[in-house]
Amino acid sequence: MITDVLWWIFAVGIVGAAAGVVFSRSVIHSAIFLIVALAGVGAMYLFLQIEFLALVQFLIYGGAVTVLILLALMLTRTAAGTPRGVSLTGPQWPFALLVGSGLAAVLVGAAVATAWPGDRGEPALLPIGRVGERLFTDFGAAFIVVTAVLLVALVGAIIIARQEGSE
Amino acid sequence: MVSLEHYVALSGILFALGVYAVLARRNAILVLMGIELMLNAVSLNFAAFASYLDPERVTGAVFAVFVITVAAAEVGLALAIVIRLFRLRATSNVDEAAELKW
Amino acid sequence: MGAEHAWLLAAIPAGAFVVLALFGRYLARGGDWLGIAAIGTSFALFFVVLADFLGTGSGLGPFAASIDWTRIGDFSFPMGIYVDPITIVMLAVITTVALMVNVFSVGYMKGEPRYWWFFAVLQLFAASMILLVLADNLLLLYISWELVGLCSFLLIGFYWEKRSAVEAAKKAFVTTRIGDVGLLIGIILLWREAGTFNIQEILHLAEEGHFSHTYLLVAMLFIFVGAMGKSAQVPFHVWLPDAMEGPTPVSALIHAATMVVAGVYLVNRMLPAFEVVDETLLVITIVGLVTALLTGFMAFAQTDIKKVLAYSTVGQLGFMFVAAGAGAPEASMFHLMTHAFFKALLFLAAGSVIIGTHHHQDMGELGGLWKKMPITGTTFLVGSLALAGVPPLAGFWSKDEILVVLDKQWGPWAVSLLGFAAVLTAFYTTRLFIRTFLGQPRDAHIAEHTAETPPVMTGPLVFLAVLSIVSGLVVFHEVGTALGFPGGFGEFVFLPTHGPHAYEFDAAFAGGSVVLAVLGIFTASWFYWGGRLDRSTRLAQWQPRLYDMLVNKFYFDELYQAAIDYGVLGFSYVVSWFDRYVVNDTGVDGSAQLTGYTGYILKHLQSGRLPHYAMSLALGVVALAVAGLVMRG
Numbered sequence: 071m072i073t074d075v076l077w078w079i080f081a082v083g084i085v086g087a088a089a090g091v092v093f094s095r096s097v098i099h100s101a102i103f104l105i106v107a108l109a110g111v112g113a114m115y116l117f118l119q120i121e122f123l124a125l126v127q128f129l130i131y132g133g134a135v136t137v138l139i140l141l142a143l144m145l146t147r148t149a150a151g152t153p154r155g156v157s158l159t160g161p162q163w164p165f166a167l168l169v170g171s172g173l174a175a176v177l178v179g180a181a182v183a184t185a186w187p188g189d190r191g192e193p194a195l196l197p198i199g200r201v202g203e204r205l206f207t208d209f210g211a212a213f214i215v216v217t218a219v220l221l222v223a224l225v226g227a228i229i230i231a232r233q234e235g236s237e
Numbered sequence: 238m239v240s241l242e243h244y245v246a247l248s249g250i251l252f253a254l255g256v257y258a259v260l261a262r263r264n265a266i267l268v269l270m271g272i273e274l275m276l277n278a279v280s281l282n283f284a285a286f287a288s289y290l291d292p293e294r295v296t297g298a299v300f301a302v303f304v305i306t307v308a309a310a311e312v313g314l315a316l317a318i319v320i321r322l323f324r325l326r327a328t329s330n331v332d333e334a335a336e337l338k339w
Numbered sequence: 340m341g342a343e344h345a346w347l348l349a350a351i352p353a354g355a356f357v358v359l360a361l362f363g364r365y366l367a368r369g370g371d372w373l374g375i376a377a378i379g380t381s382f383a384l385f386f387v388v389l390a391d392f393l394g395t396g397s398g399l400g401p402f403a404a405s406i407d408w409t410r411i412g413d414f415s416f417p418m419g420i421y422v423d424p425i426t427i428v429m430l431a432v433i434t435t436v437a438l439m440v441n442v443f444s445v446g447y448m449k450g451e452p453r454y455w456w457f458f459a460v461l462q463l464f465a466a467s468m469i470l471l472v473l474a475d476n477l478l479l480l481y482i483s484w485e486l487v488g489l490c491s492f493l494l495i496g497f498y499w500e501k502r503s504a505v506e507a508a509k510k511a512f513v514t515t516r517i518g519d520v521g522l523l524i525g526i527i528l529l530w531r532e533a534g535t536f537n538i539q540e541i542l543h544l545a546e547e548g549h550f551s552h553t554y555l556l557v558a559m560l561f562i563f564v565g566a567m568g569k570s571a572q573v574p575f576h577v578w579l580p581d582a583m584e585g586p587t588p589v590s591a592l593i594h595a596a597t598m599v600v601a602g603v604y605l606v607n608r609m610l611p612a613f614e615v616v617d618e619t620l621l622v623i624t625i626v627g628l629v630t631a632l633l634t635g636f637m638a639f640a641q642t643d644i645k646k647v648l649a650y651s652t653v654g655q656l657g658f659m660f661v662a663a664g665a666g667a668p669e670a671s672m673f674h675l676m677t678h679a680f681f682k683a684l685l686f687l688a689a690g691s692v693i694i695g696t697h698h699h700q701d702m703g704e705l706g707g708l709w710k711k712m713p714i715t716g717t718t719f720l721v722g723s724l725a726l727a728g729v730p731p732l733a734g735f736w737s738k739d740e741i742l743v744v745l746d747k748q749w750g751p752w753a754v755s756l757l758g759f760a761a762v763l764t765a766f767y768t769t770r771l772f773i774r775t776f777l778g779q780p781r782d783a784h785i786a787e788h789t790a791e792t793p794p795v796m797t798g799p800l801v802f803l804a805v806l807s808i809v810s811g812l813v814v815f816h817e818v819g820t821a822l823g824f825p826g827g828f829g830e831f832v833f834l835p836t837h838g839p840h841a842y843e844f845d846a847a848f849a850g851g852s853v854v855l856a857v858l859g860i861f862t863a864s865w866f867y868w869g870g871r872l873d874r875s876t877r878l879a880q881w882q883p884r885l886y887d888m889l890v891n892k893f894y895f896d897e898l899y900q901a902a903i904d905y906g907v908l909g910f911s912y913v914v915s916w917f918d919r920y921v922v923n924d925t926g927v928d929g930s931a932q933l934t935g936y937t938g939y940i941l942k943h944l945q946s947g948r949l950p951h952y953a954m955s956l957a958l959g960v961v962a963l964a965v966a967g968l969v970m971r972g
Contacts, residue, residue, distance in 0.1 A: 077239045081247050088251055091270055092258040104270050107251075111277050114247075117239070118288040120298050123280075130309050135273065142266055142316040146323040158263050160950050166260030169957045170253045176964060177249030181242050186290060194292035204299050216306050223310035227317035259953050268949075 077117055084110035095158060097143055105136045122198040244285035251278035263330050265319045269312060276308040345388050345473055346420050348381045348430065353466035356459050363455030374458035375441045378465055382434040389427060393823050421475035421539065424832045428672050429472040429604055432679045435806070436596040437465045439799035443687050444588040446796035447694060457497065457586070464490035468597050472604060476536035477526045480605070484522070484569070487598045488515050494593065495585040507581035514578040518568010525561030528554070538608065545612040556616040562609065563623060570602030570656045573630045577895050579653055583645040587690030590645060595652050595686050596679035603659045603675055607668040610834060614666060624664030624749060628756050630657035633893065635763030639770070640889035642702045644689050647771050651726065652682055654764065658741055661757055667744035669829040669840055674741055677733035677810050681725035684803035688719040691792045691800060692775065696785050702771070707780040711789040716776045718800040723772045725807040727765035728856040730849070733811030739852045740814065740829075743845060758855050765859020773867045814842045 087110060090103035112127035205213060251274055258271025280301040287297025355377035363370040441461060448457055467486035474480040496508030526536070532550050533541045545555060566572075571579040582594050593599070606613065606623065613619045631654045638650035655678050662671035693700050695712050709716040725734035738761060746754045780786030791797070812818045819827040829840035880886075888894070944955075 074239050077243075081243070084247070085250055085254075088254045088274055091267075091274065092254050092262070097264055097267060100267055100270060104273065107274065108277060111251075111281055114244075114281055115284060118244075118284055120284055120288060120295075123284055123298060123301055126302065126305055130305055131273075131277075135309060135312055138313060138316055139266060139270065142319055145320050146266065158267060159261050160263045162950055162954060163257075163261035165954060166257050166957075169260060169954075169961060170257035172961060173256055174250055174253035176968075177252065178246045181245035181249055186241050194288055196288060196292055196295050196298055201295050201298050201302075204295055205302065209299055209303075212303065216303060219307060220310050223314045227313045230314070231317040231320050256957060260950060260957055263950075268953075 073117070080110055080113050080117070084114070097158065098140075101136070101139050101143060104139070105132065108132060108136070119195045120201075122196075122201055241285060241289040244289075245282060248278040248282040248285070251275075251281070265322070265330075266316070269315050269319070272315075273308065273312060276304055280304045344384075345422050345426075345430075346470075348384055348388070348434065349466045349469040349473060351380050351384075351466075352377045352462040352469070356463040356466060359455060359459035359462060363459050366455065369455035369458065371441075371445050371454070371458050374462050375438070375445070377462055378434065378437050378441050381465065381469070382438045385430050385434045388422070388430070390823075392422060392427060416478065416536065417476070418479050419475045420473040422473065425604070425607055425668065425672060426472050428676055428832060430469065432600075432676055433465065433468050433472070433597050436592055436679055436683045436803075437461070437468075439683065439687070439803055440588045440592040443591075443690065443796050443799045444586075446793055447588055447690050448586060451586075453497070457494075460490055460493050460497075461588075461592070464494070464593065464598075468601070471601060474538075476538060477529065477541070478536045480538075481519075481523065481526060484565075484601065485519065487593075487601065488512060488519070488569070491515075491582070491593050491598055494589040495582045497585055497589070501584065504584040507578075507584040511578040511582050514575055515568045518565045518575055520565075521561045521563075521568065522565020525558050525563075525565060528558035528561065532558075542609065542611045545615045548615075550615075552616060555612065556618060559609070559613055559616055559619050560622065563606065563613075563619060563626075566602030566605045566660075567626065568602070569605075570599050570660070571653050572602070572626050572657060572660065573633055574895065576630065576634065576653045577892075577899060580646050580649040580892070583643070583649050587645065587686060587693060590649070591683045591686035591690070594649065595682040599652065599656060600659070600675050600679070603656060603663065603671060606660065606663045607671050610663060610666070610668055611836065613663075614834070614836065620664045620666060620748075622664075624661050624745075624753065627657040627660030627662075627664060628753065628760070630654065631661065631757065631760035632763070635760050635767065636889055637892050638763070638767040640886065644692065644700050644702060644705075644771060644775060645686070647767060648682070648685055648689060651764065651767065654760065655682065655726075658738070658757070658760070661753070662741045662744060665741075665744045665748035666834065666837070667740075667748070667840075668834055669832045670737070670740040670744045672832050673814065673828050674737035677725070677737040677807070680803055680810055681722045681732075681734060681807040684718060684800060684807055685722040685726065687796070687803065688715050688722060688800055691715040691796050692719075694796065695792050696789045699782075699785055702774040704782045704785055705775045705780070706778050707776070707786060708789060709776040711786065712776075712791045714791060714797045715800065718797075718804040719776065720772060721804040721807055723768045727768045727860060728761060728852055729860075730853060731808070731811065733807050733809070735852060735856070736811035736814050739849055742852060743848050746848070758851070761852070761855045762859040762862075765856045766863045769860045769863035770867055773864065777868065816841055 084107055087103045087107035091100045091107060094100045094103060108127065108131040112124045112132070115121075115124035115127055255271045255274035255276075255278060258274065259268050262268055262271065283297040283300045283304070285297070287295045287299075287301075291297065355373055359366075359370045359373060366373065441458070444457065444461070448454055451457070464487060467483045467490060471480055471483035471487060474483060492508045492512045495511055496504050498504045499508075529541055530536055532554060533544050535541065544550065550558070568575045571577075579594060579599065583590055585594075613623070634650045634654035634657065638647050638654070641647045641650065655674070659671045659674050659678070662668075662674060689700065692705070692708065692712065692715060695715065696705065696708070699705065721732070725732040728735045728738040730736075742754055742757060742761075745757055813822070813824075814828045816827040816830065819825070819830065824831050826839065827842045829842055831839075833839050891897070944951075
């Protein structure tokens with residue numbers, strides 16, 4: 071009972087934060103809202119009783135990604151600061167609104183209408199051991215490839231963001 | 238009782254919000270934030286499936302791990318590009334980076 | 340050596356053609372001796388073939404031989420020869436007249452440029468014509484049909500420096516071509532149903548009722564169109580008078596005795612099939628009658644002696660078709676034979692006149708030539724009397740036969756019409772003779788320089804004159820058997836369904852024919868003899884419009900020219916308009932412009948602007964989702 075109420079609080083919170091990200095008129099505010107939203111998602115993982123994922127979420131998103139975003143924001147500010155006059159919303163926002171709301175309608179409708187097979191009605195505890203097992207046995211190859219992806223991304227980012235003339 | 242449908246609906250709404258951000262926002266970094274939202278919605282969805290439908294073989298959770306990993310890599314790279322673009326153009330406005338055109 | 344070697348009659352002149360064409364200009368005297376030798380050999384061989392044909396036990400049994408020429412899968416096309424009485428008659432005519440013409444040409448063409456080429460083409464023509472009558476199947480017949488057309492074209496346009504000759508050759512070829520298309524369609528129609536080109540097989544199938552009535556009717560009518568074209572029947576007659584542009588020996592050989600009778604030969608050859616669909620016989624008869632009458636009138640108003648003879652030929656061909664239409668090949672072929680002799684004679688005599696007067700052939704300039712050219716004049720007289728149908732010359736017997744069978748088949752109306760045509764024939768023939776040979780010369784200068792032609796030219800004239808006198812007598816049973824034939828002409832050439840036909844003298848018809856001839860001769864004499872020219876000029880003035888019609892040949896040529904100018908050219912304007920505006924501007928240019936315009940519109944998709952691309956992505960996904968929902972629901 072309590073869990074449900076808490077869940078709803080968190081759910082609303084996430085949606086609100088996400089809305090803040092999307093509709094805010096300041097980039098920094100959007101970044102802050104994003105942190106809140108991502109943290110909320112991490113909490114959701116806890117509700118689902120997958121502690122491992124919650125941990126990963128907080129670590130990576132809350133730690134690395136947010137920092138990255140804020141850093142990038144700092145580096146790409148124009149000289150005179152963020153001018154309030156320039157709108158951050160592009161000219162095609164009506165279409166986007168249409169698409170977005172349509173999409174939401176479809177997805178929510180599908181979610182509600184579908185009879186999910188094997189629905190247990192309540193979340194099960196997923197111990198980290200089981201996850202690890204699956205990860206390293208059935209998805210072993212993919213795991214290794216993903217490490218390579220990370221490496222490449224790292225190197226690539228360095229190369230792209232490098233200052234000119236510092237060969 | 239919070240059921241699967243709630244989670245799926247929630248992730249659907251998050252996803253739609255992310256789509257709006259990608260389509261309607263001008264700042265490149267805001268677009269990236271929208272992408273992050275979408276990816277997170279997807280991970281949440283998969284995790285919910287794993288928990289409610291398939292706890293023996295936790296495929297959804299594994300998938301969520303992968304998504305998070307790749308998303309992190311991707312955001313790093315994308316931000317690097319934005320920074321580079323900013324240096325060249327002195328702007329991070331997506332509307333103005335329109336070289337690849339007719 | 341026998342009938343199976345009949346193909347040699349065609350092969351020898353063909354070989355001579357090849358030699359003459361390649362080496363003629365280097366040979367002594369331009370190779371005319373080679374030509375004469377070739378055709379002379381054919382002439383001699385003809386008698387060998389004839390003897391063999393008559394000597395074979397079955398008497399009149401036709402002879403056939405063939406080889407497989409080519410095979411395509413299951414189809415084989417045998418080619419061969421077929422010799423029957425009709426073939427024999429044609430071979431006699433062709434070899435005789437061709438020989439006479441070759442000899443005559445030595446004198447006539449003396450000093451002309453391309454002398455050797457003339458003889459070469461004469462040989463090719465003889466070979467083709469012989470092949471035509473020997474052919475046992477329609478395909479071979481069609482090939483040689485086209486070959487003789489080609490030779491005609493080459494020879495009419497022999498003096499190609501003259502514009503009028505070139506035009507005439509073109510006109511002849513194009514007009515006969517129209518007929519040839521009909522012939523080809525007819526051949527194909529027959530082959531489709533019969534599965535063979537062989538003439539005898541087709542005739543048997545037709546008699547057995549293998550073809551449906553309408554189908555055979557259409558096919559035979561098309562074949563008749565081909566015959567009409569080649570034999571210059573109305574409305575295809577326009578090419579023959581113009582063909583007189585060619586050298587006169589050509590006119591004698593091709594346009595009097597042989598090529599133009601190919602149509603008559605074809606009809607007679609396929610007469611059993613025509614009989615099965617006997618509506619065609621009426622058509623044939625009417626065409627022949629109309630032609631005979633119209634051309635008879637047209638011959639009145641001509642002043643060029645060759646043109647008179649040309650119209651006369653067309654008319655006499657009409658007589659032959661009338662006989663065929665009456666189901667009487669014996670009469671048709673008989674007239675073909677006699678006509679060949681006396682018409683060739685008349686043409687060669689005209690050629691003699693032309694040479695003798697140093698190239699003058701208009702009656703307005705001639706007259707009184709009898710004194711200066713006695714041999715030519717006499718032979719011309721013989722030919723004229725034969726043409727007019729005066730007994731006992733050949734023309735009388737053959738014309739009489741036609742009238743008899745015409746009465747038997749169609750009755751008095753047809754006989755009266757043809758009889759009137761016979762009167763016209765006698766009339767214009769007499770007019771021709773009188774104005775050319777009798778009376779006072781119209782141009783003293785020409786008359787003074789006129790001389791008789793050398794024997795190389797008068798010799799053939801005499802030979803043909805003799806034939807014109809006696810060849811009619813073969814109609815009698817006694818004469819026929821004396822020569823080794825089973826009987827008279829009617830007992831040699833006949834339709835299998837009718838049986839042999841011995842000659843019966845019908846006094847009424849014979850007398851009637853004589854009356855008609857005399858009537859024509861007398862009327863013409865009254866107008867023209869003794870310089871009473873004013874009577875004819877008064878006649879012309881009395882009915883000027885009628886006279887104009889005659890002089891302008893009933894305006895056939897003008898009509899055809901107008902049809903071409905407005906019809907063909909007008910149609911080509913429409914087609915070219917279509918080609919320029921629809922095909923080119925709209926189709927070709929238009930599609931190019933459309934492509935460019937589409938590209939111009941579509942290039943805006945590549946805006947380079949990220950939000951646009953993202954939007955496209957989103958829209959695509961939405962579309963997919965909707966499609967998926969629709970398909971599932």
